[in-house]
Amino acid sequence: DIVLTQSPDTLSLSPGERATLSCRASQTVSTNYLAWYQQMAGQAPRLLLSGASRRAPGIPDRFSGSGSGTDFTLTISRLEPEDFAVYYCQQYGSSPITFGPGTRLDIK
Amino acid sequence: VELQESGPGLVKPSETLSLTCNVSGGSVFTSNYFWSIIRQPPGKGLEWIGYIYYSGSTEYNPSLESRVTISFDTSKNQFSLKLTSVTAADTAVYYCARGVVTMIRGTTWFDTWGQGTLVTVSS
Numbered sequence: 643d644i645v646l647t648q649s650p651d652t653l654s655l656s657p658g659e660r661a662t663l664s665c666r667a668s669q670t671v672s673t674n675y676l677a678w679y680q681q682m683a684g685q686a687p688r689l690l691l692s693g694a695s696r697r698a699p700g701i702p703d704r705f706s707g708s709g710s711g712t713d714f715t716l717t718i719s720r721l722e723p724e725d726f727a728v729y730y731c732q733q734y735g736s737s738p739i740t741f742g743p744g745t746r747l748d749i750k
Numbered sequence: 751v752e753l754q755e756s757g758p759g760l761v762k763p764s765e766t767l768s769l770t771c772n773v774s775g776g777s778v779f780t781s782n783y784f785w786s787i788i789r790q791p792p793g794k795g796l797e798w799i800g801y802i803y804y805s806g807s808t809e810y811n812p813s814l815e816s817r818v819t820i821s822f823d824t825s826k827n828q829f830s831l832k833l834t835s836v837t838a839a840d841t842a843v844y845y846c847a848r849g850v851v852t853m854i855r856g857t858t859w860f861d862t863w864g865q866g867t868l869v870t871v872s873s
Contacts, residue, residue, distance in 0.1 A: 675852065677859040679796075686845055686863040687796065698861065730796055737856030738811045741796040 644669050644733050646742035654750040661718040663745045665731035670711050672735030678707055678716045681744075682727045690729075691716070723749075751776035753846040753864035760870050761840075767833040767869055770823070771846030778827050779804045784849035784858045785829045787820060789842040790866070797842075801849055801858065802829055809856045836871045843868050 645668040655661055665676065674694040679687035689698040694714055695707040704719040718725055726749050731742040757769040771785065778785055784801035791797075800810035802820045810818045819832045833840060843866040849858030 672854060675854065675857065675859070679860075686866050687860075688863070689859070689861050692850075692859045692861075732796075732859060734852060734857035734859050735854060737809065737854075738813075739798040739857055741798070743795045 643738055644671065644736055644740050646731055646733060646740055648729075648731060648742040648745045650745060651743075652746045652748060654748045655721055656750045657721050657723055659721050661716075661721055661725070661747060663716040663718075663729055663747070665709075665714040665716070665742050667712045667714075667733060670735075671714075671733045674710050674714075675733060675735035676707075676709070676714050677732045677734065678705075679730045679732065680725075680727050681730065682724075687730060718747075721747075751848060751862055753848065753862060755844060755846050755864045755867040757844060757867040757869050759868070760872060761836055762873050763837055763871055764835055767831070767836050767840060767871070769831040769833075769844050769846075769867070769869070771829050771831075771864065773827045773829070773846075773848075778822060778829060782851055784809075784851060785820075786847045786849045786858065786860060787831045788845045788847055788860070788863075789840075790845070791839075791842045799831065799833075799844075838871050841869065841871045 649664045676694045678691040681687040691707040754772045786801035787799040845866045846864040847860040848862040
């Protein structure tokens with residue numbers, strides 16, 4: 643199974659700042675089949691990006707994704723108050739599908 | 751499309767957990783999607799359980815495969831999970847989700863999620 647590691651565990655930033663979240667895979671993720679999700683407290687996850695960098699419909703362009711192989715990054719260019727949540731990466735390049743443990747983005 | 755979970759809330763250890771996912775706004779009998787179940791223990795991360803395709807074929811997480819069955823209710827636009835021999839470790843919020851068909855067998859990403867339902871395993 644591909645193990646995903648996310649860093650940092652917690653990121654404390656202020657609104658308006660830039661956030662950079664990392665997702666590292668234990669093996670190459672085939673075809674850059676990596677997705678990112680946002681989960682607000684008490685809610686279901688919401689798809690942000692698929693294919694490492696393709697924004698889902700309705701996702702603001704301040705969210706962007708990059709990376710390939712084993713190293714992927716989610717960047718939020720200017721944090722809005724509603725962006726403070728937990729973020730998960732998920733690989734679908736090989737079965738079984740696996741998720742990372744999440745990065746919590748807190749208000750500083 | 752919207753997904754809505756319905757579950758028992760509380761299940762006793764060693765019994766079978768049954769969960770139903772109702773799909774509205776679209777048919778489950780489409781070749782474009784997998785109908786999936788994912789769970790999240792309280793305060794923890796996400797774990798994919800499995801999915802069913804419109805043809806009835808299924809794919810399960812190997813860590814749970816011996817205890818899991820996902821099936822369609824053919825008279826309704828629903829799919830269901832049965833998880834046998836549950837223990838406290840199966841306590842989680844269970845989500846129904848729609849997965850998009852990819853080029854790689856057995857894999858998908860999830861573009862639509864239900865709100866989730868908490869199932870607690872306790873005597």
